[in-house]
Every structure is written in C-alpha cells, then in structure tokens.
Amino acid sequence: MFAVAARHGSYSAAASELCVTQAAVSQQIRNLEASLGCRLFVRRGAGMVLTSAGRELLPFAEQGLATLERGLARLEHAAGPLQLSVLPSLAARWLMPRLWRFAERHPRLELRLHPSQQLADFAGGEVDLAIRYGEGNYAGLHSEWLMSDTAFPVCSPALAARLQRVEDLISLPLVAGPEYAGVSWANWLALSGHEHILPRCRQLTVDDGNLGLEMVLAGQGVALSRSVLVADLLRQGRLCRPFASELTPKHRYYLVWRPDSPRLDDIATVRDWLKQEALQDRE
Incomplete structure (x- = not known):
C-alpha cells in the first residue's frame, strides 16, 4: 500500500486502485510508520506528500514489488507447456x-x-x-551446438537405376530450396566436377525442404537435401543416395x-x- 499511495499522492486514490477502503490504507500506513518509528507521509492540501524518510524508503519498496511480480510471473509461466x-x-x-x-x-x-x-x-x-x-x-541469448549435417542428392528407389552417372541428372527435375549456407545444386555440381551440366538441368525451387522431400518420395525428381532430414528415409529404404559427393554447409x-x-x-x-x-x- 505504501508504494501505491506514494505513486498517487493520495490515500483515496490508492484505496480505489487496491479495491479497499481509504480507512484501510490509512491504517496500514500508520502501522508501517509505527513499526519504523518515523513519519512517511504528511498531508499537504488534499493530498499526501512523502517525508524525507518516505522518499528514502520508496525505491526499495518499488524494487521489492517488482521482484515479487517477476517471481509470480515465473511461477505462472512455469506451469504451462515448454x-x-x-x-x-x-x-x-x-x-x-x-x-x-x-x-x-x-x-x-x-x-x-x-x-x-x-x-x-x-x-x-x-x-x-x-x-x-x-x-x-x-x-x-545462450546457444549450444546440437548437431551438424551434410547435403547430397537423394531420390526414390524407382529413379535410382536411371542415375548411373552425374550427367544423368540432366534427364530429371532437380528439387532444391533457396540457396542457404552454401547449399545449392550449383555448388554440389562444382564439387563433383560437373558444373558444366547445370545450364541443361531443370531446377524446381521450393521454400519448404519437407515439401521438396515429399515430391522426391513421389518419384518427381532428385532433391539436394540435408543428411539430418533424410537419415530415417535412407534407413527405411524409401530414398536412395545415388552419388557419394556431399557438401558441408556453413551453418549448424x-x-x-x-x-x-x-x-x-x-x-x-x-x-x-x-x-x-x-x-x-x-x-
């Protein structure tokens, strides 16, 4: 009550905010003054003004309330899902x-x-x-490394037999997301020494890597995907890795x-x- 009354400079305004009576605010302030052995407010006109002791106490009272509010917020937040x-x-x-x-x-x-x-x-x-x-x-923010990945072509088992050489990619759509962290068909083909075939390849760009994988699972092309995203699909035999060359992305x-x-x-x-x-x- 002390901090609210100090903010308003009025016992009645403090009582209105706290939904109590003005008498209750006045009594609580008198009890606090009695326990401290000093006056915290003096009346000036229609309002209440802090004494020098009250002005000295106020920052600590406000800090205590702020700490309490943060603690209550933490308890409330901690109760829900992460x-x-x-x-x-x-x-x-x-x-x-x-x-x-x-x-x-x-x-x-x-x-x-x-x-x-x-x-x-x-x-x-x-x-x-x-x-x-x-x-x-x-x-x-605090950050900790979780995992790294590599990028390489993947395709459905049905298309794998058609990819005996890197040049065979010319006959199939190449699926990829926007170039990010150095992962692109241009960079992969350069790594494998076949950048010259890029102008003859058909590329399909999708914003969502998962959508690109769905297209490849349906046999609609070859995706340049990340190892983290396709590891399970490779183990399950739903996708194949036709070539060994792989890019190391700049990000993790x-x-x-x-x-x-x-x-x-x-x-x-x-x-x-x-x-x-x-x-x-x-x-």
Missing part, C-alpha cells in the same frame, strides 16, 4: 518421429512445438527454447534460449534429451 521453436522441415523429418520417446521419459513435461521459418521472439516471451540453423551467435544446428529464462530446469531437460537423440544419430 514452447519450442523449430524449422518446419526439421520438425517433420527429425523431431516428430522422436517425440514419443520424450513423452515416455518425461510424462510431466509437455513440449509444444512452434514450426516456423521465422526466428523465435524470445523478447516477447513466445518461446522458451529454439533450434536454430546458423552460426551460433545470437545477441543476448544450435539450441538457443534466454540465460535468464524462468524455466532453465525444464530447458535443461529438453536440451539433454535432444542432444542424446542427436548423438544416437551419429553413432
């Missing part, structure tokens, strides 16, 4: 098939995914944790979160699980 931002392609091809293991191991911690191409808004409190594909330097996958997050314990739980899943893929 919000995880992730690229749609990584969510669909790598994370979703593994989530049942997380649910079995941590039944009391709900994980809610936010698939998006946009960077997560940590400042606005939209997410608690993100998997970002980049260089790992994010101002004001990082786990990112606010160092002052109210959910550091839950973030650590999810981080440890994600790192274990990534480690199993490398073994």
